[in-house]
Amino acid sequence: MKDKIYQRFAERWRETVDMPPQQVGFLTPLYKRVTKQLKVMPWIPFLMGSLIVVLGIYYVLGSSIASWVSILQRGF
Numbered sequence: 001m002k003d004k005i006y007q008r009f010a011e012r013w014r015e016t017v018d019m020p021p022q023q024v025g026f027l028t029p030l031y032k033r034v035t036k037q038l039k040v041m042p043w044i045p046f047l048m049g050s051l052i053v054v055l056g057i058y059y060v061l062g063s064s065i066a067s068w069v070s071i072l073q074r075g076f
Contacts, residue, residue: 024031037045058065 022028022031034045061068
């Protein structure tokens with residue numbers, strides 16, 4: 001019984017491990033560089049991205065961002 005379960009597990013494991021590498025066309029080198037960084041230390045790109053988004057919103061809305069935040073806080 002245990003041998004059959006292990007054999008099924010081993011077959012499924014081989015199917016999973018034998019997957020081809022991910023290809024995204026001409027963006028494959030960029031994809032590999034980005035995913036390598038995200039696997040090692042994901043918080044730095046996320047923090048930088050959020051900082052850029054916040055500064056962009058501040059640039060677009062200016063000082064009225066405080067009133068927008070207040071409206072959103074009351075709505076939720």
